[in-house]
Amino acid sequence: xxxxxxxxxxxxxxxxxxxxxxxxxxxxxxxxxxxxxxxxxxxxxxxxxxxxxxxxxxxxxxxxxxxxxxxxxxxxxxxxxxxxxxxxxxxxxxxxxxxxxxxxx
Amino acid sequence: xxxxxxxxxxxxxxxxxxxxxxxxxxxxxxxxxxxxxxxxxxxxxxxxxxxxxxxxxxxxxxxxxxxxxxxxxxxxxxxxxxxxxxxxxxxxxxxxxxxxxxxxx
Numbered sequence: 001x002x003x004x005x006x007x008x009x010x011x012x013x014x015x016x017x018x019x020x021x022x023x024x025x026x027x028x029x030x031x032x033x034x035x036x037x038x039x040x041x042x043x044x045x046x047x048x049x050x051x052x053x054x055x056x057x058x059x060x061x062x063x064x065x066x067x068x069x070x071x072x073x074x075x076x077x078x079x080x081x082x083x084x085x086x087x088x089x090x091x092x093x094x095x096x097x098x099x100x101x102x103x104x105x
Numbered sequence: 106x107x108x109x110x111x112x113x114x115x116x117x118x119x120x121x122x123x124x125x126x127x128x129x130x131x132x133x134x135x136x137x138x139x140x141x142x143x144x145x146x147x148x149x150x151x152x153x154x155x156x157x158x159x160x161x162x163x164x165x166x167x168x169x170x171x172x173x174x175x176x177x178x179x180x181x182x183x184x185x186x187x188x189x190x191x192x193x194x195x196x197x198x199x200x201x202x203x204x205x206x207x208x209x210x
Contacts, residue, residue: 005148007112007160025202032204039144041162041203043110045196053198055112055160057146057205091150093158097130098146099137100162100205 003038003101004064005093006056011085014050020083021052023076030072031056036063038102051088057095059102108143108206109169110198111161116190119155125188126157128181135177136161141168143207156193162200164207 012020021042028040036059043053058064067073097104117125126147133145141164148158163169172178202209 005146005160021201028203037204039203039205041110041200041206043198043200045198055110055198093148093150093160095146095148096126098133098144099142100144101146 003095004058004061005095006058006064006090007053007093008090009051009053009088010080011050011088012052012083013085016083017044017050017052020080023080023083024052024054027073027076030070030076031067034063034067034070034073036060037067039100050085057101108200109163109166110200111163111169111195112158112198113195114156114158114193115185116155116193117157117188118190121188122149122155122157125185128185128188129157129159132178132181135175135181136172139168139172139175139178141165142172144205155190162206 010020021044024042028042031037031040038059039055039057041055043055045051045053056064115125126149129147133147136142136145143164144160144162146160148160150156150158161169
């Protein structure tokens with residue numbers, strides 16, 4: 001069955017990208033412990049000093065939705081507010097399969 | 106150390122997306138056996154009937170470059186030519202870390 005993927009950016013306030021990336025790496029640890037989280041990685045892109053990119057793969061939409069209700073996730077979202085200027089792009093993927101996912105070669 | 110990420114799309118000729126996705130899932134198995142390949146997943150996006158999206162995470166740029174020289178990969182690229190209309194978007198990521206990567210929680 002297809003998995004649920006998300007690829008999107010968060011724009012940090014000027015000078016806050018490192019702090020935002022550190023917070024999102026903490027979010028990766030928390031979300032990564034949630035049921036159905038197969039990937040949660042934090043990236044930057046050369047030439048864009050304000051954006052932090054998050055790539056997530058979940059077993060299902062429901063697993064992702066449930067993670068957003070976790071108290072630890074809500075605390076991280078609250079802490080992120082002072083670092084975030086705006087949400088950037090957001091792409092929803094239907095992940096057909098591949099290497100590096102749970103239960104696949 | 107940061108990993109090397111790629112997120113991009115390939116546009117199939119009309120009616121060829123399923124065949125292209127199947128070919129790229131085969132590519133995922135081949136590339137996934139290459140040293141340093143941590144993720145190689147194949148996705149589609151709702152509302153775009155021609156695009157296949159590929160998300161890759163490699164230990165290094167060098168590992169990715171080496172994979173492109175693999176005979177099996179070159180054969181797949183050759184087989185893809187009749188299915189592909191054009192290369193789409195391409196984003197290069199500096200992957201800082203996260204859940205679901207080799208050696209991380």
